[in-house]
Amino acid sequence: MRLGAIADDVTGACDLAGRVAEAGLPTTVLLPAPPAPGHPSPTTEHHEDVFAGGDDASACAVVALKVRTAPVGQAVDEATAAAQLLLDAGASLLYQKYCSTFDSTPAGNIGPIADALVALAGADGTVGTPATPGARRTQYEGILFADGVPLAESPMRDHPLTPMRDSSVVRLLAAQTAAPVSLVPWEAVQRGAAEVASAIGAGHTLVDALTEGDLDVIAAAILSAPRPVVAAGGAGVGTALARAAVAASGQRVDISRSQLPEVPVTGRLLLAGSASAATRAQTAAFAGERHTLDPLALATDDRALDRLRDALAARADHREPVLIGSAPEVARAQAELGAERAAALIEGALAELAAFAVHELGYSHLLVAGGETSGAVTARLGVQRLLVGQQVAPGVPWAVARSGEREIALLLKSGNFGGPGLFTDAWEVAP
Numbered sequence: 001m002r003l004g005a006i007a008d009d010v011t012g013a014c015d016l017a018g019r020v021a022e023a024g025l026p027t028t029v030l031l032p033a034p035p036a037p038g039h040p041s042p043t044t045e046h047h048e049d050v051f052a053g054g055d056d057a058s059a060c061a062v063v064a065l066k067v068r069t070a071p072v073g074q075a076v077d078e079a080t081a082a083a084q085l086l087l088d089a090g091a092s093l094l095y096q097k098y099c100s101t102f103d104s105t106p107a108g109n110i111g112p113i114a115d116a117l118v119a120l121a122g123a124d125g126t127v128g129t130p131a132t133p134g135a136r137r138t139q140y141e142g143i144l145f146a147d148g149v150p151l152a153e154s155p156m157r158d159h160p161l162t163p164m165r166d167s168s169v170v171r172l173l174a175a176q177t178a179a180p181v182s183l184v185p186w187e188a189v190q191r192g193a194a195e196v197a198s199a200i201g202a203g204h205t206l207v208d209a210l211t212e213g214d215l216d217v218i219a220a221a222i223l224s225a226p227r228p229v230v231a232a233g234g235a236g237v238g239t240a241l242a243r244a245a246v247a248a249s250g251q252r253v254d255i256s257r258s259q260l261p262e263v264p265v266t267g268r269l270l271l272a273g274s275a276s277a278a279t280r281a282q283t284a285a286f287a288g289e290r291h292t293l294d295p296l297a298l299a300t301d302d303r304a305l306d307r308l309r310d311a312l313a314a315r316a317d318h319r320e321p322v323l324i325g326s327a328p329e330v331a332r333a334q335a336e337l338g339a340e341r342a343a344a345l346i347e348g349a350l351a352e353l354a355a356f357a358v359h360e361l362g363y364s365h366l367l368v369a370g371g372e373t374s375g376a377v378t379a380r381l382g383v384q385r386l387l388v389g390q391q392v393a394p395g396v397p398w399a400v401a402r403s404g405e406r407e408i409a410l411l412l413k414s415g416n417f418g419g420p421g422l423f424t425d426a427w428e429v430a431p
């Protein structure tokens, strides 16, 4: 199987890639250059580089986009271009990777992207679930649970860009697409893949899942579906598909042995743009030097960013990790600037500080918290491919990339993932 995944944000791509690689499937992560005005992303033109391994080897290629909160038209254009690249490179199954907490708005972009991929693939519809039990995301009777509570009662209800105020993924998706949205309940999953496959219809099929075993049933149903489908979901479904491919081929790559190239430590920088509870806890637990980015200051003081550059440049030892995080107070900045402008100010500042650290100060290791944030940073650094290594936490792998002439190590962390000590512990296993 050649699994071609289109991820709506960069940390989601890394989450999927880390878990799929650990399942034993050779995995590549591609980041298209930012789209030129009026044109979808010119994804990489080297098709032979898309999938690792020989033509008949099972593999996974993930195209990491930054379209989760982009205008719908741009999201559809970029996802379609990425899917076409994957199909041209031999993808046998497309996979729409979206967030395990279904991060989206009533406008999209999960639904519009799903519709576009179905049309491109000539499929009947999508099949999958956001459920990712390894990240404590489960779905029962169409209700999505995050860390054991319904989505709309979790901290995701206060996400700065995609506040999730309904826990029903059926209702959330139905608001984003004109295609039929159907649910396969957990009891049907317990009766096996054939029953799930028989329940797959036109449009978008969301399947309940509480365990990894349920995901394996869903993967088997997708692979045995009577008509072409597009797989879709959080990282859980993709990882189950990878398990199935490894079991079928008998070929398993041991990620723990495929060491990433060593990157000499010349500077360590933490950039936390996520406002999630997990990232706030990691920030609070970090004992090193820290600086705070306030979008209101960025909007009114044109020296604010220069002062942060000066602070970085003045550091005595760049190898000691330093944290630059967004201000905890979100509501006031959004009230005064609007959510989009406040977000863009922070993302832009963190991206500029990343470029300054890497290319002016020679920093080698960056830990970035947040999907939108990671998309802004990798685009500004011109990163187009990630070599993914071992995970420091489920769904959080170190990677090595090129930025210009520099080889750097990146940990692009989903906002919700990782324990409180991650900002300190992650450096111990860095490439």
Ligand SMILES: Nc1ncnc2c1ncn2[C@@H]1O[C@H](COP(=O)(O)OP(=O)(O)O)[C@@H](O)[C@H]1O
Pocket (backbone or CB within 6 Å): 011, 160, 161, 273, 274, 275, 276, 295, 326, 327, 328, 329, 330, 331, 333, 334, 342, 343, 344, 346, 347, 369, 370, 371, 372, 373, 374, 413, 414, 415, 416
């Ligand atoms: N204090 C703040 N005010 C306004 N927006 C903020 C603030 N802090 C973070 N943000 C924005 O919230 C968004 C968080 O999204 P993201 O980086 O994807 O994190 P997550 O992985 O938690 O979803 C980013 O666009 C970031 O710039």
Ligand SMILES: O=C(O)[C@@H](O)C(=O)COP(=O)(O)O
Pocket (backbone or CB within 6 Å): 009, 011, 012, 013, 015, 016, 098, 099, 100, 101, 132, 135, 234, 235, 370, 371, 372, 395, 413, 414, 415, 416
């Ligand atoms: O599925 C998930 O939860 C992650 O892979 C994911 O999508 C992370 O997105 P961010 O929360 O924006 O980091």
